[in-house]
Amino acid sequence: MTTQTAPKTKIKIAYFDFTSCEGCQLNKLNLENHILDLLEHVEIVEFREAMDDKADSYDVAFIEGSISTPTCVERIHDIRRRAKILVALGSCASIGGINAMKNLQPIEDVREIVYGEDKYLFPTLPAMPLSAIVKVDYEIHGCPMSIPEFLQVFKALAMGKAPIKPDSPVCVECKLRENECLFDRGMVCLGPITRSGCDAICPSFGQFCTGCRGLVPNPNKNAMLDILTDHGLSLQEAEKRLLLFNSYQHPDTFK
Protein backbone atom coordinates (compact mmCIF):
# COMPACT_ATOMS: atom_id res chain seq x y z
CA MET A 1 0.00 0.00 0.00
CA THR A 2 1.44 3.36 -0.95
CA THR A 3 1.50 6.21 1.49
CA GLN A 4 -0.74 9.04 0.45
CA THR A 5 -1.10 12.30 2.26
CA ALA A 6 -3.83 14.88 2.23
CA PRO A 7 -3.30 17.59 -0.39
CA LYS A 8 -1.31 20.55 0.88
CA THR A 9 -3.14 23.16 -1.15
CA LYS A 10 -6.89 23.29 -0.98
CA ILE A 11 -8.89 22.27 -4.00
CA LYS A 12 -10.77 25.16 -5.56
CA ILE A 13 -14.34 24.11 -6.19
CA ALA A 14 -17.32 25.92 -7.65
CA TYR A 15 -21.01 25.16 -7.89
CA PHE A 16 -23.27 26.19 -10.75
CA ASP A 17 -26.89 25.65 -11.52
CA PHE A 18 -28.77 25.45 -14.79
CA THR A 19 -32.36 24.44 -15.49
CA SER A 20 -33.37 22.60 -12.32
CA CYS A 21 -35.14 22.89 -9.00
CA GLU A 22 -31.81 23.58 -7.25
CA GLY A 23 -32.59 20.65 -4.99
CA CYS A 24 -29.19 19.06 -5.55
CA GLN A 25 -27.39 22.17 -4.32
CA LEU A 26 -29.68 22.36 -1.36
CA ASN A 27 -28.98 18.70 -0.69
CA LYS A 28 -25.31 19.61 -0.56
CA LEU A 29 -25.93 22.18 2.12
CA ASN A 30 -27.62 19.32 3.98
CA LEU A 31 -24.26 17.58 4.30
CA GLU A 32 -24.11 19.02 7.83
CA ASN A 33 -22.24 16.17 9.55
CA HIS A 34 -19.59 16.18 6.86
CA ILE A 35 -19.41 19.80 5.84
CA LEU A 36 -16.60 20.81 8.23
CA ASP A 37 -14.48 17.80 7.24
CA LEU A 38 -15.14 18.63 3.63
CA LEU A 39 -14.05 22.25 4.05
CA GLU A 40 -10.68 20.98 5.34
CA HIS A 41 -9.87 20.02 1.77
CA VAL A 42 -11.57 22.62 -0.35
CA GLU A 43 -11.97 26.27 -0.94
CA ILE A 44 -15.36 27.11 -2.36
CA VAL A 45 -14.76 29.83 -4.90
CA GLU A 46 -18.21 30.15 -6.42
CA PHE A 47 -21.58 29.01 -5.06
CA ARG A 48 -24.48 31.27 -5.94
CA GLU A 49 -26.85 29.72 -3.46
CA ALA A 50 -24.45 30.26 -0.54
CA MET A 51 -22.12 33.17 -1.42
CA ASP A 52 -21.52 36.18 -3.74
CA ASP A 53 -17.91 35.71 -4.89
CA LYS A 54 -16.88 34.83 -8.42
CA ALA A 55 -13.69 33.12 -9.60
CA ASP A 56 -11.60 32.84 -12.78
CA SER A 57 -10.73 29.17 -12.58
CA TYR A 58 -11.66 26.09 -10.60
CA ASP A 59 -10.13 22.70 -9.98
CA VAL A 60 -13.54 21.07 -9.88
CA ALA A 61 -16.84 22.52 -11.11
CA PHE A 62 -19.97 20.81 -9.80
CA ILE A 63 -22.90 21.54 -12.06
CA GLU A 64 -26.57 21.01 -11.51
CA GLY A 65 -29.41 21.31 -14.02
CA SER A 66 -29.90 20.68 -17.69
CA ILE A 67 -29.16 22.84 -20.70
CA SER A 68 -32.36 24.38 -22.07
CA THR A 69 -31.64 27.86 -23.42
CA PRO A 70 -29.04 29.44 -25.71
CA THR A 71 -27.65 31.30 -22.64
CA CYS A 72 -27.12 27.96 -20.90
CA VAL A 73 -24.98 26.84 -23.83
CA GLU A 74 -22.76 29.92 -23.61
CA ARG A 75 -22.39 29.60 -19.83
CA ILE A 76 -21.53 25.90 -19.85
CA HIS A 77 -18.82 26.48 -22.49
CA ASP A 78 -17.41 29.26 -20.31
CA ILE A 79 -17.41 27.05 -17.18
CA ARG A 80 -15.82 24.19 -19.06
CA ARG A 81 -12.98 26.47 -20.15
CA ARG A 82 -12.28 27.48 -16.54
CA ALA A 83 -12.68 24.04 -14.94
CA LYS A 84 -10.05 21.31 -14.77
CA ILE A 85 -12.67 18.72 -13.82
CA LEU A 86 -16.36 19.05 -14.55
CA VAL A 87 -18.86 16.98 -12.55
CA ALA A 88 -22.58 16.74 -13.40
CA LEU A 89 -24.76 16.72 -10.28
CA GLY A 90 -28.13 15.02 -10.33
CA SER A 91 -30.43 13.72 -13.04
CA CYS A 92 -31.04 17.00 -14.89
CA ALA A 93 -27.32 17.48 -15.45
CA SER A 94 -26.37 13.84 -15.96
CA ILE A 95 -29.22 12.47 -18.11
CA GLY A 96 -31.50 15.41 -18.91
CA GLY A 97 -33.99 14.20 -16.34
CA ILE A 98 -37.55 15.36 -15.96
CA ASN A 99 -36.93 18.55 -17.99
CA ALA A 100 -36.40 16.46 -21.10
CA MET A 101 -40.05 15.36 -21.08
CA LYS A 102 -40.77 18.56 -22.99
CA ASN A 103 -38.66 17.28 -25.87
CA LEU A 104 -41.38 14.81 -26.78
CA GLN A 105 -43.65 17.67 -27.87
CA PRO A 106 -43.02 20.26 -30.60
CA ILE A 107 -40.80 22.93 -29.03
CA GLU A 108 -42.95 25.84 -30.29
CA ASP A 109 -46.03 24.35 -28.59
CA VAL A 110 -44.16 23.99 -25.32
CA ARG A 111 -42.95 27.56 -25.53
CA GLU A 112 -46.46 28.83 -26.17
CA ILE A 113 -47.98 26.80 -23.32
CA VAL A 114 -45.42 28.09 -20.81
CA TYR A 115 -44.92 31.73 -21.84
CA GLY A 116 -48.09 32.50 -23.78
CA GLU A 117 -47.93 35.65 -25.89
CA ASP A 118 -44.56 36.66 -24.36
CA LYS A 119 -42.93 33.58 -25.80
CA TYR A 120 -40.72 35.61 -28.20
CA LEU A 121 -38.90 36.96 -25.11
CA PHE A 122 -37.82 33.47 -24.04
CA PRO A 123 -35.79 31.51 -26.56
CA THR A 124 -35.71 27.83 -25.63
CA LEU A 125 -33.94 24.64 -26.67
CA PRO A 126 -34.75 20.99 -26.11
CA ALA A 127 -33.58 20.07 -22.58
CA MET A 128 -30.21 18.33 -22.64
CA PRO A 129 -27.74 16.80 -20.20
CA LEU A 130 -24.43 18.67 -19.89
CA SER A 131 -22.69 15.96 -21.88
CA ALA A 132 -24.67 16.98 -24.98
CA ILE A 133 -22.68 20.24 -25.07
CA VAL A 134 -19.38 19.78 -23.21
CA LYS A 135 -17.14 16.98 -21.97
CA VAL A 136 -18.33 15.78 -18.57
CA ASP A 137 -15.70 14.06 -16.45
CA TYR A 138 -17.90 12.47 -13.81
CA GLU A 139 -21.60 12.11 -13.13
CA ILE A 140 -23.38 11.92 -9.79
CA HIS A 141 -26.85 10.57 -10.43
CA GLY A 142 -30.19 10.84 -8.69
CA CYS A 143 -33.06 13.20 -8.10
CA PRO A 144 -31.86 14.71 -5.86
CA MET A 145 -28.24 13.63 -6.21
CA SER A 146 -27.11 11.04 -3.68
CA ILE A 147 -25.00 12.47 -0.84
CA PRO A 148 -22.97 9.26 -0.27
CA GLU A 149 -22.14 9.20 -3.97
CA PHE A 150 -21.19 12.87 -3.89
CA LEU A 151 -18.80 12.20 -0.99
CA GLN A 152 -17.43 9.14 -2.78
CA VAL A 153 -16.68 11.13 -5.92
CA PHE A 154 -15.34 14.04 -3.92
CA LYS A 155 -12.94 11.84 -1.92
CA ALA A 156 -11.69 10.11 -5.05
CA LEU A 157 -11.03 13.44 -6.77
CA ALA A 158 -9.32 14.83 -3.68
CA MET A 159 -7.00 11.81 -3.72
CA GLY A 160 -6.41 12.04 -7.44
CA LYS A 161 -8.19 8.77 -8.18
CA ALA A 162 -10.98 8.00 -10.63
CA PRO A 163 -14.29 7.55 -8.76
CA ILE A 164 -16.12 4.21 -8.96
CA LYS A 165 -19.11 4.48 -11.28
CA PRO A 166 -22.06 2.45 -10.03
CA ASP A 167 -23.53 0.59 -12.99
CA SER A 168 -25.51 -2.30 -11.52
CA PRO A 169 -29.30 -2.02 -11.20
CA VAL A 170 -31.24 -1.07 -8.06
CA CYS A 171 -32.32 -4.74 -7.68
CA VAL A 172 -28.79 -5.50 -6.48
CA GLU A 173 -29.11 -3.13 -3.54
CA CYS A 174 -32.59 -4.46 -2.70
CA LYS A 175 -31.19 -8.00 -2.61
CA LEU A 176 -28.27 -6.94 -0.41
CA ARG A 177 -30.81 -5.42 2.01
CA GLU A 178 -33.05 -8.52 1.69
CA ASN A 179 -36.05 -6.42 0.70
CA GLU A 180 -39.18 -8.19 -0.40
CA CYS A 181 -39.50 -7.49 -4.12
CA LEU A 182 -42.11 -4.79 -4.79
CA PHE A 183 -43.35 -6.80 -7.79
CA ASP A 184 -44.33 -9.45 -5.23
CA ARG A 185 -46.28 -6.77 -3.38
CA GLY A 186 -48.33 -5.92 -6.46
CA MET A 187 -46.33 -2.87 -7.56
CA VAL A 188 -44.38 -2.23 -10.72
CA CYS A 189 -40.88 -0.93 -10.16
CA LEU A 190 -38.12 0.33 -12.45
CA GLY A 191 -35.43 -1.15 -10.20
CA PRO A 192 -34.40 -3.94 -12.60
CA ILE A 193 -33.17 -1.45 -15.21
CA THR A 194 -32.26 1.63 -13.13
CA ARG A 195 -28.71 2.49 -12.10
CA SER A 196 -28.00 1.77 -8.44
CA GLY A 197 -26.04 3.87 -5.97
CA CYS A 198 -29.03 5.05 -3.92
CA ASP A 199 -28.89 2.03 -1.58
CA ALA A 200 -32.40 1.22 -2.86
CA ILE A 201 -33.79 3.87 -0.56
CA CYS A 202 -37.24 4.13 -2.19
CA PRO A 203 -38.01 0.38 -2.42
CA SER A 204 -36.70 -0.08 1.13
CA PHE A 205 -39.46 2.22 2.33
CA GLY A 206 -42.17 0.71 0.14
CA GLN A 207 -42.02 3.18 -2.75
CA PHE A 208 -41.41 1.65 -6.17
CA CYS A 209 -38.41 2.93 -8.13
CA THR A 210 -39.29 5.68 -10.63
CA GLY A 211 -35.90 5.47 -12.30
CA CYS A 212 -34.43 8.82 -11.20
CA ARG A 213 -30.84 7.64 -11.58
CA GLY A 214 -31.22 6.79 -15.25
CA LEU A 215 -30.80 3.49 -17.03
CA VAL A 216 -27.99 1.00 -16.46
CA PRO A 217 -25.43 0.71 -19.30
CA ASN A 218 -26.68 -1.56 -22.13
CA PRO A 219 -30.25 -1.73 -20.83
CA ASN A 220 -32.57 -4.40 -22.28
CA LYS A 221 -35.51 -2.04 -22.65
CA ASN A 222 -37.80 -4.45 -24.51
CA ALA A 223 -37.46 -7.03 -21.76
CA MET A 224 -38.23 -4.33 -19.18
CA LEU A 225 -41.36 -3.29 -21.10
CA ASP A 226 -42.42 -6.97 -21.13
CA ILE A 227 -41.92 -7.17 -17.37
CA LEU A 228 -43.99 -4.02 -16.82
CA THR A 229 -46.81 -5.15 -19.10
CA ASP A 230 -46.78 -8.67 -17.61
CA HIS A 231 -47.33 -7.03 -14.23
CA GLY A 232 -50.40 -5.10 -15.27
CA LEU A 233 -49.37 -1.90 -17.08
CA SER A 234 -50.50 -1.19 -20.63
CA LEU A 235 -47.66 -0.72 -23.09
CA GLN A 236 -48.40 3.02 -23.16
CA GLU A 237 -48.29 3.27 -19.36
CA ALA A 238 -45.09 1.25 -19.28
CA GLU A 239 -43.40 3.52 -21.81
CA LYS A 240 -44.51 6.59 -19.87
CA ARG A 241 -42.97 5.18 -16.71
CA LEU A 242 -39.66 4.76 -18.46
CA LEU A 243 -39.85 8.25 -19.95
CA LEU A 244 -40.23 10.10 -16.66
CA PHE A 245 -36.48 10.52 -16.25
CA ASN A 246 -35.24 9.06 -19.53
CA SER A 247 -36.95 11.18 -22.18
CA TYR A 248 -33.64 12.53 -23.49
CA GLN A 249 -32.54 8.95 -24.22
CA HIS A 250 -35.77 8.15 -26.11
CA PRO A 251 -35.38 7.82 -29.90
CA ASP A 252 -38.43 10.09 -30.51
CA THR A 253 -37.01 12.89 -28.42
CA PHE A 254 -36.30 16.11 -30.28
CA LYS A 255 -32.59 16.75 -29.91
Add this chain to the structure above:
Amino acid sequence: MKRYNLLLQNIPDFVKHLQAQGEVLAPHTKGDNSFSFDKVTDANNVILDYNRTLQSIRKFFLPPTERLLNYSLTENTFTKVEIENNQRIFLGVHSYDMQAVLKLDFNFSDRTPEVNYLKRRENCTFIGVSFEPDDFHFSRSVGITVEATEGFDIFLNRHENGYEVQVLTERGEGIIKGFNALENAPELAETNRQFKNKIKFNHNRLPEVMEQSWKSPVWDEVAKRCVGCGTCNLVCPTCYCFNVVDNVDLSLKDGSRDRHWDGCMLNSFAAVAGGENFRETLASRQRHRIYRKFKYITDKTGDPWCVGCGRCAAYCTADISIVEIINQLSDEFEQNYLRKSAAPAEQII
Protein backbone atom coordinates in the same frame (compact mmCIF):
# COMPACT_ATOMS: atom_id res chain seq x y z
CA MET B 1 -30.43 -42.08 15.90
CA LYS B 2 -32.98 -41.10 18.53
CA ARG B 3 -36.46 -40.10 17.49
CA TYR B 4 -39.05 -38.12 19.43
CA ASN B 5 -42.31 -36.33 18.83
CA LEU B 6 -42.69 -32.57 19.19
CA LEU B 7 -46.27 -31.34 19.32
CA LEU B 8 -47.10 -28.04 17.60
CA GLN B 9 -48.14 -26.35 20.85
CA ASN B 10 -44.71 -27.09 22.37
CA ILE B 11 -42.73 -25.33 19.65
CA PRO B 12 -42.43 -21.94 21.43
CA ASP B 13 -41.05 -23.75 24.50
CA PHE B 14 -38.64 -25.65 22.29
CA VAL B 15 -37.42 -22.36 20.81
CA LYS B 16 -36.97 -20.91 24.32
CA HIS B 17 -35.00 -24.02 25.28
CA LEU B 18 -32.70 -23.34 22.32
CA GLN B 19 -32.42 -19.64 23.15
CA ALA B 20 -31.00 -20.56 26.56
CA GLN B 21 -28.05 -22.18 24.76
CA GLY B 22 -27.08 -19.61 22.21
CA GLU B 23 -28.26 -17.19 19.58
CA VAL B 24 -31.14 -18.74 17.65
CA LEU B 25 -31.65 -17.81 14.00
CA ALA B 26 -34.93 -18.87 12.44
CA PRO B 27 -37.43 -17.92 9.72
CA HIS B 28 -39.75 -14.99 10.41
CA THR B 29 -42.33 -13.32 8.19
CA LYS B 30 -40.99 -10.45 6.13
CA GLY B 31 -43.02 -7.95 4.13
CA ASP B 32 -46.43 -8.99 2.82
CA ASN B 33 -45.80 -12.63 2.02
CA SER B 34 -42.13 -13.45 2.31
CA PHE B 35 -39.86 -15.01 4.92
CA SER B 36 -36.42 -14.19 6.21
CA PHE B 37 -33.93 -15.78 8.60
CA ASP B 38 -33.49 -13.51 11.57
CA LYS B 39 -32.36 -13.57 15.17
CA VAL B 40 -35.16 -14.86 17.39
CA THR B 41 -36.27 -12.35 20.01
CA ASP B 42 -39.79 -13.69 20.57
CA ALA B 43 -40.17 -17.48 20.34
CA ASN B 44 -43.77 -17.07 19.17
CA ASN B 45 -42.69 -15.31 15.97
CA VAL B 46 -40.73 -18.25 14.59
CA ILE B 47 -42.28 -19.74 11.44
CA LEU B 48 -41.40 -23.34 10.63
CA ASP B 49 -43.95 -23.77 7.82
CA TYR B 50 -42.62 -21.66 4.97
CA ASN B 51 -41.84 -22.10 1.30
CA ARG B 52 -38.50 -20.31 1.14
CA THR B 53 -36.68 -17.39 2.71
CA LEU B 54 -35.67 -14.37 0.59
CA GLN B 55 -32.02 -15.11 1.32
CA SER B 56 -30.56 -18.43 2.40
CA ILE B 57 -28.48 -18.76 5.58
CA ARG B 58 -25.37 -18.03 3.52
CA LYS B 59 -25.87 -14.39 4.57
CA PHE B 60 -24.67 -15.30 8.07
CA PHE B 61 -21.39 -16.77 6.81
CA LEU B 62 -20.79 -14.51 3.82
CA PRO B 63 -22.52 -11.25 4.76
CA PRO B 64 -23.92 -9.06 1.91
CA THR B 65 -21.40 -6.38 2.89
CA GLU B 66 -18.43 -6.92 5.11
CA ARG B 67 -15.44 -4.91 6.32
CA LEU B 68 -12.20 -6.83 5.84
CA LEU B 69 -9.53 -4.35 6.93
CA ASN B 70 -9.12 -0.95 8.51
CA TYR B 71 -6.06 0.97 7.39
CA SER B 72 -4.21 4.18 7.92
CA LEU B 73 -2.73 5.90 4.88
CA THR B 74 -0.52 8.19 6.97
CA GLU B 75 0.89 5.41 9.21
CA ASN B 76 0.89 2.88 6.37
CA THR B 77 -0.61 0.21 8.64
CA PHE B 78 -3.67 -2.01 8.60
CA THR B 79 -5.62 -4.16 11.04
CA LYS B 80 -7.89 -7.07 10.24
CA VAL B 81 -11.46 -6.98 11.49
CA GLU B 82 -12.11 -9.53 14.23
CA ILE B 83 -14.68 -12.16 13.26
CA GLU B 84 -17.09 -13.28 15.97
CA ASN B 85 -17.94 -16.94 16.20
CA ASN B 86 -20.33 -17.31 19.11
CA GLN B 87 -22.65 -20.29 19.54
CA ARG B 88 -25.36 -20.03 16.93
CA ILE B 89 -28.31 -22.34 16.44
CA PHE B 90 -29.98 -22.31 13.03
CA LEU B 91 -33.54 -23.50 13.41
CA GLY B 92 -35.84 -24.39 10.53
CA VAL B 93 -33.36 -24.83 7.68
CA HIS B 94 -34.57 -26.65 4.55
CA SER B 95 -32.47 -29.53 3.23
CA TYR B 96 -31.45 -27.68 0.03
CA ASP B 97 -30.15 -24.68 2.02
CA MET B 98 -28.12 -27.02 4.24
CA GLN B 99 -26.66 -28.66 1.15
CA ALA B 100 -25.83 -25.21 -0.18
CA VAL B 101 -23.82 -24.45 2.98
CA LEU B 102 -21.91 -27.72 2.55
CA LYS B 103 -21.13 -26.68 -1.03
CA LEU B 104 -19.91 -23.27 0.09
CA ASP B 105 -17.73 -25.04 2.67
CA PHE B 106 -16.04 -26.78 -0.23
CA ASN B 107 -15.66 -23.57 -2.26
CA PHE B 108 -14.22 -21.66 0.65
CA SER B 109 -11.81 -24.33 1.89
CA ASP B 110 -10.66 -25.62 -1.51
CA ARG B 111 -7.10 -24.37 -2.16
CA THR B 112 -6.80 -21.00 -0.35
CA PRO B 113 -9.05 -21.14 2.71
CA GLU B 114 -11.38 -18.16 3.13
CA VAL B 115 -10.74 -17.47 6.81
CA ASN B 116 -13.65 -15.13 7.52
CA TYR B 117 -16.19 -17.57 6.13
CA LEU B 118 -14.65 -20.57 7.90
CA LYS B 119 -14.46 -18.73 11.23
CA ARG B 120 -18.14 -17.85 11.02
CA ARG B 121 -18.96 -21.47 10.26
CA GLU B 122 -17.56 -22.61 13.60
CA ASN B 123 -19.87 -23.20 16.56
CA CYS B 124 -22.98 -23.59 14.46
CA THR B 125 -25.78 -26.06 15.15
CA PHE B 126 -28.26 -26.81 12.40
CA ILE B 127 -31.83 -27.91 12.98
CA GLY B 128 -33.52 -28.82 9.74
CA VAL B 129 -37.19 -28.88 8.91
CA SER B 130 -39.16 -30.54 6.13
CA PHE B 131 -41.11 -28.49 3.57
CA GLU B 132 -43.91 -28.91 1.07
CA PRO B 133 -42.46 -28.39 -2.43
CA ASP B 134 -44.16 -25.54 -4.27
CA ASP B 135 -44.17 -24.64 -7.97
CA PHE B 136 -40.53 -23.57 -7.89
CA HIS B 137 -38.73 -26.15 -5.72
CA PHE B 138 -36.91 -28.82 -7.73
CA SER B 139 -34.26 -30.02 -5.29
CA ARG B 140 -35.24 -33.66 -5.91
CA SER B 141 -34.01 -33.23 -9.49
CA VAL B 142 -30.52 -32.36 -8.22
CA GLY B 143 -30.50 -35.23 -5.76
CA ILE B 144 -31.75 -33.54 -2.60
CA THR B 145 -34.89 -34.90 -1.00
CA VAL B 146 -37.09 -32.95 1.40
CA GLU B 147 -35.94 -35.23 4.21
CA ALA B 148 -32.18 -35.22 3.42
CA THR B 149 -30.47 -34.92 6.80
CA GLU B 150 -26.80 -34.48 5.82
CA GLY B 151 -25.31 -31.54 7.69
CA PHE B 152 -28.07 -31.33 10.29
CA ASP B 153 -27.69 -32.01 14.01
CA ILE B 154 -31.44 -32.37 14.43
CA PHE B 155 -34.12 -32.75 11.78
CA LEU B 156 -37.81 -31.96 12.24
CA ASN B 157 -40.07 -33.91 9.92
CA ARG B 158 -43.58 -32.47 9.75
CA HIS B 159 -46.60 -34.67 10.40
CA GLU B 160 -50.19 -33.86 11.16
CA ASN B 161 -49.89 -32.85 14.83
CA GLY B 162 -46.31 -31.81 15.04
CA TYR B 163 -42.80 -32.83 14.11
CA GLU B 164 -40.89 -36.06 14.30
CA VAL B 165 -37.58 -35.02 15.90
CA GLN B 166 -34.58 -36.93 14.58
CA VAL B 167 -31.49 -36.41 16.72
CA LEU B 168 -28.60 -36.99 14.36
CA THR B 169 -25.39 -35.95 16.10
CA GLU B 170 -23.86 -35.65 19.56
CA ARG B 171 -24.15 -31.92 19.26
CA GLY B 172 -27.85 -32.42 18.56
CA GLU B 173 -28.22 -34.60 21.61
CA GLY B 174 -26.51 -32.00 23.75
CA ILE B 175 -28.83 -29.29 22.45
CA ILE B 176 -32.01 -31.24 23.09
CA LYS B 177 -30.92 -32.46 26.55
CA GLY B 178 -33.13 -31.13 29.33
CA PHE B 179 -36.12 -30.41 27.10
CA ASN B 180 -38.86 -32.47 28.66
CA ALA B 181 -41.84 -31.78 26.44
CA LEU B 182 -40.77 -34.42 23.91
CA GLU B 183 -42.93 -37.51 23.49
CA ASN B 184 -42.19 -40.89 22.05
CA ALA B 185 -41.77 -40.95 18.33
CA PRO B 186 -45.01 -41.44 16.39
CA GLU B 187 -45.40 -44.02 13.68
CA LEU B 188 -45.09 -41.80 10.62
CA ALA B 189 -47.08 -42.69 7.56
CA GLU B 190 -45.07 -42.78 4.34
CA THR B 191 -44.89 -39.16 3.18
CA ASN B 192 -45.97 -38.40 -0.30
CA ARG B 193 -44.11 -35.20 -1.00
CA GLN B 194 -44.21 -34.62 -4.74
CA PHE B 195 -42.12 -32.15 -6.66
CA LYS B 196 -44.13 -30.45 -9.38
CA ASN B 197 -41.05 -28.83 -10.85
CA LYS B 198 -38.63 -31.26 -12.44
CA ILE B 199 -35.53 -31.38 -14.55
CA LYS B 200 -36.12 -33.81 -17.40
CA PHE B 201 -32.80 -35.64 -17.29
CA ASN B 202 -31.10 -37.20 -14.32
CA HIS B 203 -28.64 -34.60 -13.08
CA ASN B 204 -25.65 -36.84 -13.75
CA ARG B 205 -26.31 -36.44 -17.48
CA LEU B 206 -26.38 -32.65 -17.37
CA PRO B 207 -22.60 -32.08 -17.74
CA GLU B 208 -22.88 -33.99 -21.02
CA VAL B 209 -25.79 -31.78 -22.10
CA MET B 210 -23.82 -28.65 -21.14
CA GLU B 211 -20.81 -29.88 -23.10
CA GLN B 212 -22.91 -29.70 -26.29
CA SER B 213 -24.80 -26.50 -25.43
CA TRP B 214 -22.13 -23.81 -25.75
CA LYS B 215 -23.57 -22.56 -29.07
CA SER B 216 -27.21 -23.27 -28.30
CA PRO B 217 -29.83 -20.73 -29.48
CA VAL B 218 -31.46 -21.11 -26.05
CA TRP B 219 -29.03 -18.57 -24.55
CA ASP B 220 -30.11 -15.86 -26.97
CA GLU B 221 -33.78 -16.65 -26.44
CA VAL B 222 -33.39 -16.33 -22.67
CA ALA B 223 -31.31 -13.16 -23.07
CA LYS B 224 -34.17 -11.48 -24.95
CA ARG B 225 -36.32 -11.70 -21.83
CA CYS B 226 -33.58 -10.95 -19.29
CA VAL B 227 -32.76 -7.45 -18.03
CA GLY B 228 -29.55 -8.54 -16.29
CA CYS B 229 -30.62 -7.31 -12.87
CA GLY B 230 -28.53 -9.96 -11.08
CA THR B 231 -31.34 -11.11 -8.80
CA CYS B 232 -30.78 -14.78 -9.73
CA ASN B 233 -27.16 -14.54 -8.55
CA LEU B 234 -27.85 -12.56 -5.43
CA VAL B 235 -30.57 -14.87 -4.09
CA CYS B 236 -28.70 -18.07 -5.01
CA PRO B 237 -27.51 -19.99 -1.93
CA THR B 238 -24.46 -21.37 -3.78
CA CYS B 239 -23.37 -18.13 -5.46
CA TYR B 240 -20.40 -16.71 -3.61
CA CYS B 241 -18.80 -14.12 -5.87
CA PHE B 242 -17.90 -10.81 -4.29
CA ASN B 243 -16.19 -7.57 -5.13
CA VAL B 244 -13.69 -5.75 -2.92
CA VAL B 245 -13.53 -1.96 -2.71
CA ASP B 246 -11.44 0.52 -0.74
CA ASN B 247 -13.35 3.25 1.07
CA VAL B 248 -11.41 6.19 2.45
CA ASP B 249 -13.06 8.41 5.01
CA LEU B 250 -13.36 12.15 4.63
CA SER B 251 -10.13 12.83 6.52
CA LEU B 252 -8.39 11.11 3.59
CA LYS B 253 -6.10 9.57 6.23
CA ASP B 254 -7.93 6.39 7.27
CA GLY B 255 -10.09 3.96 5.42
CA SER B 256 -11.45 0.46 5.15
CA ARG B 257 -11.34 -2.36 2.65
CA ASP B 258 -14.85 -3.72 2.22
CA ARG B 259 -16.41 -6.47 0.19
CA HIS B 260 -19.92 -6.97 -1.07
CA TRP B 261 -21.80 -9.65 -3.01
CA ASP B 262 -21.41 -9.50 -6.76
CA GLY B 263 -23.03 -11.50 -9.55
CA CYS B 264 -21.97 -12.79 -12.96
CA MET B 265 -25.23 -11.59 -14.55
CA LEU B 266 -24.23 -7.97 -13.94
CA ASN B 267 -22.90 -5.93 -16.83
CA SER B 268 -19.44 -5.15 -15.52
CA PHE B 269 -18.75 -8.40 -13.65
CA ALA B 270 -16.28 -9.60 -16.27
CA ALA B 271 -14.95 -6.13 -17.09
CA VAL B 272 -11.21 -5.70 -16.62
CA ALA B 273 -8.70 -2.85 -16.64
CA GLY B 274 -8.47 -1.27 -20.04
CA GLY B 275 -12.19 -1.48 -20.65
CA GLU B 276 -12.41 -5.04 -21.99
CA ASN B 277 -15.50 -7.00 -20.93
CA PHE B 278 -15.25 -10.74 -21.41
CA ARG B 279 -18.99 -11.36 -21.16
CA GLU B 280 -20.60 -8.32 -22.70
CA THR B 281 -23.84 -9.95 -23.82
CA LEU B 282 -26.68 -11.17 -21.61
CA ALA B 283 -26.64 -14.47 -23.50
CA SER B 284 -23.00 -15.14 -22.59
CA ARG B 285 -23.71 -14.19 -18.98
CA GLN B 286 -26.75 -16.50 -18.77
CA ARG B 287 -24.65 -19.33 -20.14
CA HIS B 288 -21.95 -18.63 -17.62
CA ARG B 289 -24.47 -18.64 -14.76
CA ILE B 290 -25.88 -22.01 -15.79
CA TYR B 291 -22.43 -23.48 -16.45
CA ARG B 292 -21.34 -22.42 -12.95
CA LYS B 293 -24.18 -24.52 -11.58
CA PHE B 294 -24.02 -27.56 -13.88
CA LYS B 295 -20.61 -27.71 -15.50
CA TYR B 296 -17.55 -25.90 -14.18
CA ILE B 297 -17.69 -26.94 -10.52
CA THR B 298 -19.56 -30.14 -11.42
CA ASP B 299 -16.63 -31.24 -13.61
CA LYS B 300 -14.44 -30.86 -10.54
CA THR B 301 -16.66 -32.33 -7.83
CA GLY B 302 -19.11 -34.58 -9.67
CA ASP B 303 -22.08 -32.80 -8.10
CA PRO B 304 -24.43 -30.21 -9.54
CA TRP B 305 -23.79 -26.88 -7.83
CA CYS B 306 -27.48 -25.98 -7.87
CA VAL B 307 -29.58 -27.14 -4.93
CA GLY B 308 -33.04 -26.70 -6.47
CA CYS B 309 -34.34 -24.08 -4.03
CA GLY B 310 -36.11 -22.31 -6.90
CA ARG B 311 -35.19 -18.82 -5.67
CA CYS B 312 -33.74 -17.65 -9.02
CA ALA B 313 -37.01 -18.44 -10.76
CA ALA B 314 -39.34 -17.42 -7.92
CA TYR B 315 -37.74 -13.97 -7.61
CA CYS B 316 -37.09 -13.32 -11.31
CA THR B 317 -39.28 -10.43 -12.43
CA ALA B 318 -38.99 -11.66 -16.03
CA ASP B 319 -40.16 -15.17 -15.03
CA ILE B 320 -37.04 -16.88 -16.32
CA SER B 321 -36.86 -20.42 -14.96
CA ILE B 322 -33.60 -22.34 -14.61
CA VAL B 323 -35.54 -25.61 -14.94
CA GLU B 324 -37.03 -24.44 -18.26
CA ILE B 325 -33.56 -23.51 -19.53
CA ILE B 326 -32.11 -26.89 -18.55
CA ASN B 327 -35.06 -28.74 -20.07
CA GLN B 328 -34.82 -26.80 -23.32
CA LEU B 329 -31.11 -27.58 -23.54
CA SER B 330 -31.91 -31.23 -22.77
CA ASP B 331 -34.53 -31.36 -25.52
CA GLU B 332 -32.07 -29.91 -27.95
CA PHE B 333 -29.42 -32.40 -26.85
CA GLU B 334 -31.89 -35.23 -27.27
CA GLN B 335 -32.79 -34.14 -30.79
CA ASN B 336 -29.27 -33.45 -31.97
CA TYR B 337 -27.17 -36.05 -30.22
CA LEU B 338 -29.32 -39.01 -29.26
CA ARG B 339 -30.62 -41.47 -31.79
CA LYS B 340 -34.20 -40.78 -32.79
CA SER B 341 -35.21 -44.35 -32.01
CA ALA B 342 -33.72 -44.25 -28.54
CA ALA B 343 -36.05 -44.71 -25.61
CA PRO B 344 -37.43 -41.49 -24.10
CA ALA B 345 -35.17 -39.87 -21.54
CA GLU B 346 -35.45 -41.45 -18.13
CA GLN B 347 -37.81 -39.69 -15.83
CA ILE B 348 -36.75 -39.25 -12.27
CA ILE B 349 -39.07 -39.43 -9.28
